[in-house]
Amino acid sequence: MAAAGRSPGLTVGPGDDAAAWLPAAPTVLVSTDTLVEGVDFERARQSPYEVGLKAWGSSASDLAAMGGEVEFGLVAAVLPPETPLAAVEAIQLGLVEAAARDGAGIGGGDVSAADGPLVLTVTVLGTVPDGRPVTISGGREGDVLLLTGDLGAAAATLEGWRQGDATVPAAWRSRLVAPTARIAEGRALRQAGATAMTDLSDGLLLDAARIAAASRTAVELWADCLPLAAGLRERFGDDAVRLAAAGGEDYELLASLPTDAVERLLQEWRPELAPLRRVGRLGPGDGVRLLECEGGAEFRVGGGLGYQHY
């Protein structure tokens, strides 16, 4: 698709039958993710450029969740025949710019025309420079759960749009339409000895349940420790915790670490990274449990937390 922004290791780039690549490290990471118009984005709500940004960010986030670096991506686009060329170029620009921010390029792709929704599949390739990728299955009982950044802005934006609210803050909106992959944070968590890690695409409770299931432990989360997006509590009151815990598309990282690694990591955490906070722990049993605070009672909210299953 795009000829711009080549990765240094890309020895054959766009225009040939396949891309050829000399990875910067022995272990290669690869993930593929699809955005579908009307499901993952709506043209009336975000620009084609932002669709490109999101397609890259949501795919690169999967490599961040392994503690990896991204090197390049391939793009497969299915475009309705009436798509204006300017929109195609704007999507491409968003992809190339978002990739460049992560130190990556676009290495080729495939474009089809078909009646139906616009479909954008981005495959992101990268490496783990040293050590092993952090899987979701390595968590152990007693590990502390750490979370990057804050939660709820993307879900609050969707809720605002649904309610016809024209005053959704720009900072919330940009979290939904142009998520940033937490590449540097993932690398730092891997280097500090993260035992399990995932990115939050389907919501904290559901994604935490994936760690619980794969690691064969229970996950305990503390509602009073969940970092809420700025202004979320003011606008939504207690419902803010529901948005933070059950809302999706935050693309923050949730990682488990042994207790003895956590204190030092929190002290040494560099200020240019997204803030890192302790939000829970792994324990015996299975499933996910949201408590009011560490050692507190079960957390209850109106409407329930759809994804809780403990």
Added chain:
Amino acid sequence: MAAAGRSPGLTVGPGDDAAAWLPAAPTVLVSTDTLVEGVDFERARQSPYEVGLKAWGSSASDLAAMGGEVEFGLVAAVLPPETPLAAVEAIQLGLVEAAARDGAGIGGGDVSAADGPLVLTVTVLGTVPDGRPVTISGGREGDVLLLTGDLGAAAATLEGWRQGDATVPAAWRSRLVAPTARIAEGRALRQAGATAMTDLSDGLLLDAARIAAASRTAVELWADCLPLAAGLRERFGDDAVRLAAAGGEDYELLASLPTDAVERLLQEWRPELAPLRRVGRLGPGDGVRLLECEGGAEFRVGGGLGYQHY
């Protein structure tokens, strides 16, 4: 998507944020290709299992065209909500079986539900075990053009379907709905010193024009040397050459080699591989020219050869 058929180098497979892979050789090859319902296949004409076979074969063919080996693939599927589970499983079975035939597995993917056509994007990853990948840009004046297999069966099937012909031979039909990537042939051509290579997805003339443009040479093809699918001339007469030269989706390989490498390669070509034939040469100038035979006059067919531009 599928948990079956893992590649030996796949250290983290389906179910995690990304796949982790230790490639069998330093140079990694990767290509992504999309099949769209109504454009690349129709449900009334081929089974879901065959759609899986085709999605794999057409993607793996891109790696064959670099002289590479395939190791695994990732699948991104967008399915209409009413898709029966049995159809999803059949697509998956086709993908896994076709991959296994090429010595590869499925390493994960992404499934979305959306109103619209079924969209299947397969990203295939592999390696070049020794030497360099064969690009489309390395052809040199004087090189001989070699072609694997035969041509026209896929185009003849499409033409038969369009005309409502219920007697399309099964052998032709299977070339369209379940193409086999010429992996072993591509490897042999690379090892013999192929200077340029591509797979025939858009038709011989158009794909040859890509070699001509990228290699900055002219391509000369000889109509009397084009290997026609069995029975094609009997059914279509002189129009068979048009189907072979301008019809797409044959997924055969077209490669250029220095003259001195060709004789030995043709003699030593193993009988279990698809037949290899000399079909033309690279010369000075640019574009593609179809002659009646080597040194003969320009080839003319009724209806013209849409893609000829010399």
